[in-house]
Amino acid sequence: MSKDELRLLDFWASPFCMRVKIALSEKGVAYASQEEDLFGGKSDVLLKSNPIYEKVPVLLDNGKPIVESNNIVYYIDDKYPSPNPLLPSCAYGRPVHIFEGGMGIWKSKGEELEIAKKDFIEILKKLEGAMGDKDYFGGDNFGYVDVIAIAMTSWFHAYEVFGDFKVEQECPKFGCWMKRCLKRESVSSVLPDPEKIYQCVIMLRKMHGIE
Amino acid sequence: MSKDELRLLDFWASPFCMRVKIALSEKGVAYASQEEDLFGGKSDVLLKSNPIYEKVPVLLDNGKPIVESNNIVYYIDDKYPSPNPLLPSCAYGRPVHIFEGGMGIWKSKGEELEIAKKDFIEILKKLEGAMGDKDYFGGDNFGYVDVIAIAMTSWFHAYEVFGDFKVEQECPKFGCWMKRCLKRESVSSVLPDPEKIYQCVIMLRKMHGIE
Incomplete structure (x- = not known):
């Protein structure tokens, strides 16, 4: 998988971003992390991908934005059911x-x-x-x-x-x-x-x- | 609870909207449903609440938009843990x-x-x-x-x-x-x-x- 396919709009201290990174790591999926400057200026791609909340994390899957950490973890688990299914009752x-x-x-x-x-x-x-x-x-x-x-x-x-x-x-x-x-x-x-x-x-x- | 607090941007045939309505019904929570004309013109509130996808369902909780059905069901279960917890392992x-x-x-x-x-x-x-x-x-x-x-x-x-x-x-x-x-x-x-x-x-x- 090319690193360009999955891009995470990230902030190092945000536990909500950590959720997404833990889930991606459980799946062994490569991704590019783009650190946002939340106290300075947010990137255009963040403002465009999450115009309501302007909040990280946002996962861009080939440009398609997925927002909100719970939802992103669910999305990752659905797209990569293995290894380590996170919602086991419907793993497959x-x-x-x-x-x-x-x-x-x-x-x-x-x-x-x-x-x-x-x-x-x-x-x-x-x-x-x-x-x-x-x-x-x-x-x-x-x-x-x-x-x-x-x-x-x-x-x-x-x-x-x-x-x-x-x-x-x-x-x-x-x-x-x-x-x-x-x-x-x-x-x-x-x-x-x-x-x-x-x-x-x-x-x-x-x-x-x-x- | 006043019906104005929760408003669902809805479409009768959408199973994604049905998910939200089933979850709200499980919790016995009153809400107002606003039927969207997906083939004619979408409402301004839909375009504003979900500018990326312009898709139903959107749940407005006192005006705050929650998008994507999986996420909304999770949100409802979190806000109203009882009755009938839907994610039992962390019900309380x-x-x-x-x-x-x-x-x-x-x-x-x-x-x-x-x-x-x-x-x-x-x-x-x-x-x-x-x-x-x-x-x-x-x-x-x-x-x-x-x-x-x-x-x-x-x-x-x-x-x-x-x-x-x-x-x-x-x-x-x-x-x-x-x-x-x-x-x-x-x-x-x-x-x-x-x-x-x-x-x-x-x-x-x-x-x-x-x-």
Whole structure:
């Protein structure tokens, strides 16, 4: 990896910057550190990358700015799942990939769609594996990763129609987890009607010139 | 809580917005939702709150914008630890409060400092409790919460000098965890010399007109 790919807007005494550097070091990832003069003048790239807070740390991934230390650590762990996964319950196949995987389905057709479908099911199977024999990704209780992942399932009906498959049949354990989560008022009251999302996806496909 | 305090820049079909709504619902927190017209025109408040990505969700907490769904869920869980903690290993006394607690120490003197010191030790004791009998906040392995928390300890020497106390004596279990983490190359190579931080804090105290 070239050092230019990852650039950290840094300040040596900031524990928030240290969080990011520890996470990068855990992953063995090379990066360039750019020390900011917080008491003198901040760099243009800092003012441009984090215009609201003008705060370090900012991680630039090929120029794309990621802000706020907790968020950057999460981003690093998601981009480099190994070695040393930091959020172990979803070390392999993070929920974020569900949406990307699903996009592969609704944005394609024919042979391409078949490949996207296989990839998508593969992502869910990895998540199933990460859950092990627990009820939730968070263990015995509905937790952070469950919140992140269950929201993604609101689009599953649309994926299933376009991909001609059933998540429950392909990944029964994942299906059970979905049902378990949907029993929670917080989830069932928030997720919209799957049919409405399906209609929305039909519109998106038209906008993207598919079919 | 007044509905005006929390405002969500929302889009009904976005699973990223659903994450935030599920988390708010888990906490039983009231909020106002502002539906954005992503295909027509985005609101000024969205463009202003998230100028880089111009993306929903944005959570406005009394006007202060929090961006990116993972980050917002973390923020909500930190601000409202109960009911239903989402990141259970640090449900009570989140690492973020270490820095705020420490600031109470170095920004004060006299009686005020004594109160700040007690508060700070209380925060560490709660964190100890959250760790239970595990080696790390992440369980058997160094994980996300460990990264977030250990970075904060780089300022402890300064707190100890100004507060005239020793973390290791007050919170021996927390002290053991610190030593365990410091054995990791990723941590020891990143944390700066405590004496340098102490000098930095002396300068900060002068800048703030303390002593």
